[in-house]
Amino acid sequence: MGRFQPPHDSHLHSIRVALEAAPRVLVLLGSANLARSVKNPISAPERARMLRAALRDAGAEVDRVAFRPLADRFDTALWVQDVQAAATRHFGAGAPVALVGHEKDASTAYLxxxxxxxxxTVPFTPGLNATDLRVALFTGGDWPPGTPPAVQAWLEAFRRTRPAARLGREWRAVEAARAALPPGLPLHEERWLHVQGDAVWLRVRRNAIGDGLWELPGRALPPGxxxxxxxxHVFAHPARSLVAPAAAHVHLGPPPDDLPARPVPLGVALARPRHFFEDHHVILTRLLALRRD
Known part of the structure; x- marks a missing residue:
């Protein structure tokens, strides 16, 4: 399991090692419920197509590999349950399962x-990471060594699309926002969740970061x-924010008058997780579940 944003040779090597170790391989594509962003620019179906093409080019038996989406929950216990459930659905209850991967940093603590x-265990390949590929994608740079030809071809085509242009603007805005932050001060934001009848009140972002996405009405507070x-209701997962770790304090009820929002049919909002900024759809579903309880 991984984000594969985008795939590179180390990912392919891990899958090929898995194919040598077992008759069937399940690849879980993480962050499948999140909108395109500089951190997660590629959808789960797109990542699956790239991985299939790259594995096929490498001579791997792709018909023994299944790809399934895996949502980010920003909650370790819920995420572990989702992974276990996906394995049970694919391999059957009680089937022996092996987890393939290597430990390199906090991003692989889930092992x-x-x-x-x-x-x-797959040996770690130093110097090869998806972050460098994303930087090349957003800046127009050369693809780093270890980028499979099939992935390069897909990324070259994606570079010419409107979503890629928006992500390029977002990348520059994120870099500028990070550079402007004073070091060492915690970041907090306030959000409001207002649900009335069959509608939830949302705003459409008009900002280079997350432009066009729905968000819970709110505001970032000055650092510290x-x-x-x-x-x-505080959501403080370290990976929830694009610019820097920030805790979201969510109030239940109508937002202040200076934070205009409009009603969106609740069913529509719940059905479109990838239309939301950062983790706002996760916040919405989590708090709705608490209300029902």
């Missing part, structure tokens, strides 16, 4: 979260400042 599964009014 320790499945103690009941066997492990197939926290909300004046307490709320028990």
């Amino acid at each position: 320790q979260w499945f103690p009941d599964w066997a492990r197939v 400042e926290q909300p004046a009014v307490f709320t028990p």
Whole structure:
């Protein structure tokens, strides 16, 4: 399992090692519920197509590999349950499962979260990472070594699309926002979740970061400042924000008058997770579940 944003030779090597170790391989494509962003520019179906093409070019038995989307939950326990459920659906209850991967940093800590599964360890390839590929995609740079030809071809075509142009603007805005942050101060934001009848109140972002996406109405607070009014609903997963880790304090009820929002049919909003900024769809579904309970 991984984000594969985008795939590179180290990913292909891990899948080929898995094919040598087992008759069937399941690849879970993470962040499948999130909108395109500089962190996750490529949809799950697009990543699956790239991986299939690159594996086929490498002579791998692609018919033994299944690709399935995996949502980001920003909650370790829920995410682990999703992974286990996906494995059970694919391999069957009680089937022996081995987890394939290598440990390199905090991004691979999840390998320790499945103690009941066997492990197939793949040697770490230093210097090869998807971040460099994304930078090349957004800046027009050369593809780094280790980019499969099939992936290069897809990325070259994607570079010419409107979504890629928007992501290029977003990348520059994110870099500028990071550079402007004072070091060492925690970041907080306030959001409001207002659901009335069959509608939820949302705003459309008009900002280079997340332009055109739905968000819960709210505002970022100055670095180091926290909300004046307490709320028990705080979302602070370190990976939830694009610019820098920031805690979202979510109030239940109508937003202030200076934060205009419009009603969106709740069913429409729930059915379109990839139309939301950052983790706002996850926040919406989590708090709706709490209300029902």
